Amino acid sequence: METRRDVFHAIADPTRREIINLIAARSLNLNAIAGNFDVSRPAISQHIKVLVECGLVVISQQGRERFCEARLERLSEIAEWVEPYKKFWNARMDKLGFLLDELESKPRRKPKKR
Structure with missing residues (x-):
């Protein structure tokens, strides 16, 4: 049985x-990418394979080198999924802000001396 991978699966791993x-701004070859991590090159290759399967990375051959280039358009799926939650939490934070402003504007009672 083949595992279907999506963008959420791709970004689940740190x-x-x-x-x-690393490759969002410019394409890098596999060795340059692997040099940024304390794991084996085959492990990085497996991660890149997942990113390719999910459509977030494309690999192009340039001479003997293979370069990875990010395809960030697919991340819009995540932004669309997050949007309703973002609106929910923004509304909650606004409500909390109004409540705190209201509490701050009320005169404070001085404690009674004994």
Whole structure:
């Protein structure tokens, strides 16, 4: 049975997230990517394989080198999924802010001396 991988699976792993961060600005070859981690090159290759399967990375051959390039458009799926939760929490934080402002504007009672 084949495992279906999606963008959420890809970003679930911190190493894969860091790989995406590394190649977001410019493409890098596999050795340059692997040099940023304290794991084996085959382990990095497996992470890159997952990123390719999920559509977040494409590999191009340039001479003898293989370069990885990020395809960040697929991350919009995550942004769309997160949006309703973001609106929910923003509304909650706004409500908390209003409550704190209200509490701050009320005169404070001085404690009674004994």
